[in-house]
Amino acid sequence: MPKDDMGRTMFERGRPGQRGTGALEWDIPRPGLAALFPDKFRRKKAPRLPELSEGEVVRHFVNLSTKNHHIDKGFYPLGSCTMKYNPKVHETLARLPGFTTLHPMQPAETVQGALELMWRLERMLGEISGMQAVSLQPAAGAHGELTALLVVRAWHLSRGEDRKKVLIPDSAHGTNPASAAIAGFDCVTVKSGADGRVDVDDLKSKLSSDVAAFMITNPNTVGLFETRVEEICAACHSVGAQVYMDGANLNALVGIARPGDLGFDVMHFNLHKTFTTPHGGGGPGCGPIGVKSHLAPFLPSPRVTHHDGAYGLDRPSTSIGPVHGAFGNFLMMVRAYAYVLAMGPEGMADIGHTAVLNANYLYGKIKGSLQTKYAGPYMHEFVLDGSPLKKTDLHTSDFAKRLLDYGVYAPTIYFPLIVPEAMMIEPTETESKATLDEFAEIFLEVWRQSREEPDTVRTAPHNLLLRRVDDVKAAKDLVLTHPF
Numbered sequence: 001m002p003k004d005d006m007g008r009t010m011f012e013r014g015r016p017g018q019r020g021t022g023a024l025e026w027d028i029p030r031p032g033l034a035a036l037f038p039d040k041f042r043r044k045k046a047p048r049l050p051e052l053s054e055g056e057v058v059r060h061f062v063n064l065s066t067k068n069h070h071i072d073k074g075f076y077p078l079g080s081c082t083m084k085y086n087p088k089v090h091e092t093l094a095r096l097p098g099f100t101t102l103h104p105m106q107p108a109e110t111v112q113g114a115l116e117l118m119w120r121l122e123r124m125l126g127e128i129s130g131m132q133a134v135s136l137q138p139a140a141g142a143h144g145e146l147t148a149l150l151v152v153r154a155w156h157l158s159r160g161e162d163r164k165k166v167l168i169p170d171s172a173h174g175t176n177p178a179s180a181a182i183a184g185f186d187c188v189t190v191k192s193g194a195d196g197r198v199d200v201d202d203l204k205s206k207l208s209s210d211v212a213a214f215m216i217t218n219p220n221t222v223g224l225f226e227t228r229v230e231e232i233c234a235a236c237h238s239v240g241a242q243v244y245m246d247g248a249n250l251n252a253l254v255g256i257a258r259p260g261d262l263g264f265d266v267m268h269f270n271l272h273k274t275f276t277t278p279h280g281g282g283g284p285g286c287g288p289i290g291v292k293s294h295l296a297p298f299l300p301s302p303r304v305t306h307h308d309g310a311y312g313l314d315r316p317s318t319s320i321g322p323v324h325g326a327f328g329n330f331l332m333m334v335r336a337y338a339y340v341l342a343m344g345p346e347g348m349a350d351i352g353h354t355a356v357l358n359a360n361y362l363y364g365k366i367k368g369s370l371q372t373k374y375a376g377p378y379m380h381e382f383v384l385d386g387s388p389l390k391k392t393d394l395h396t397s398d399f400a401k402r403l404l405d406y407g408v409y410a411p412t413i414y415f416p417l418i419v420p421e422a423m424m425i426e427p428t429e430t431e432s433k434a435t436l437d438e439f440a441e442i443f444l445e446v447w448r449q450s451r452e453e454p455d456t457v458r459t460a461p462h463n464l465l466l467r468r469v470d471d472v473k474a475a476k477d478l479v480l481t482h483p484f
């Protein structure tokens with residue numbers, strides 16, 4: 001068999017006459033079948049399906065599944081996105097018929113268990129974050145950002161203020177300015193200081209009575225805790241602006257600090273980051289938002305209620321309305337709920353500590369190679385400055401491609417924008433010391449190759465089915481059907 005035979009499609013592999021099953025002859029009389037399927041709906045020609053044996057089909061898909069990297073196959077040091085282990089028991093629970101056979105239009109009295117689960121998860125997230133009300137409706141972090149900004153605007157409008165500006169640090173994730181723009185705000189960039197944290201003087205100079213909100217990620221995208229967060233919140237509040245915490249990095253805080261206690265008014269959670277639900281190719285996800293009580297009346301509707309032992313639904317007139325069909329992606333909520341219950345208060349309290357320990361341990365092992373731009377200690381992730389690679393005419397993207405050859409995923413690269421040739425690494429708390437040691441060894445080996453045999457790195461990957469793809473063409477020129 002040629003080495004890359006598994007790269008062929010099923011159509012290319014099929015041979016006429018191969019079958020996976022032997023269909024039994026149907027011996028039950030079927031009167032009127034012809035009438036059920038009028039002639040005009042019947043195929044004139046047999047469909048062009050690949051013809052293979054059952055064994056070939058199974059091998060094809062199993063082999064295909066190993067061509068892609070995923071969290072169940074190997075280490076995934078993807079900074080910012082928190083690719084932590086997805087416990088398999090959650091899948092079993094999310095497939096319980098009592099959950100999967102529900103219909104979103106069922107009367108509340110017939111879905112008490114599902115409503116109770118949502119009600120409890122809202123309270124768990126509130127307790128973990130120090131927020132006073134939570135909506136589970138948004139489908140992802142970015143959708144949570146948009147929802148939160150709509151809530152913030154509704155609050156300002158309720159006070160007779162139509163504020164136009166949202167302030168965002170230059171280290172922010174691209175979804176922050178995108179969400180603010182979609183919500184109709186003008187984005188104003190706040191500079192980072194020499195230490196990688198928000199330049200508070202620059203922030204203060206841009207605060208005015210026209211600022212609706214300041215969006216800040218804490219710990220920020222270079223893995224540093226924003227130590228002046230209380231002063232930042234006070235400054236924003238003094239001009240009536242709301243402070244939004246992008247909670248993508250909440251992993252670092254769980255069990256240690258609560259955004260609500262730090263002074264934030266509103267935040268989002270990424271259940272697929274902090275709460276172990278699968279990332280899954282863009283959806284369906286869940287990006288709840290948490291708010292302080294003054295913003296609660298504006299949260300998306302319907303809201304889950306609990307009175308006299310019964311769960312119900314409420315549609316407050318002050319709400320911004322629904323932001324998702326029905327209740328959001330309910331089965332993601334089931335998984336996150338199972339996770340919090342399984343961890344328990346003590347397990348949850350360990351998350352932040354272990355995430356921070358793992359990141360600092362890993363940086364300690366590799367800092368003899370590439371180094372960070374800003375001084376640590378770091379929270380759950382660190383960002384390396386890849387510019388020394390230029391000495392041998394290499395780039396961060398070459399280094400990342402070479403890591404793929406060793407069976408680990410590439411770190412996030414070229415983000416955040418304030419670090420040149422950035423390489424952002426987050427091991428997460430679910431990786432063992434042995435995995436971190438192994439990754440450090442691979443990393444140092446690729447660093448050695450970068451200096452001593454740069455061509456090996458420049459032309460990587462060498463061990464994968466596909467070598468270098470044309471990134472721009474791959475993104476802009478999608479071919480969604482196979483020519484066969």
Ligand SMILES: *Cc1c(COP(=O)(O)O)cnc(C)c1O
Nearest residue numbers: 080081140141142173175248270
């Ligand atoms: C992942 C991420 C987001 C967006 O979250 P999605 O759930 O992917 O939409 C926003 N901000 C930061 C810092 C992130 O890492």
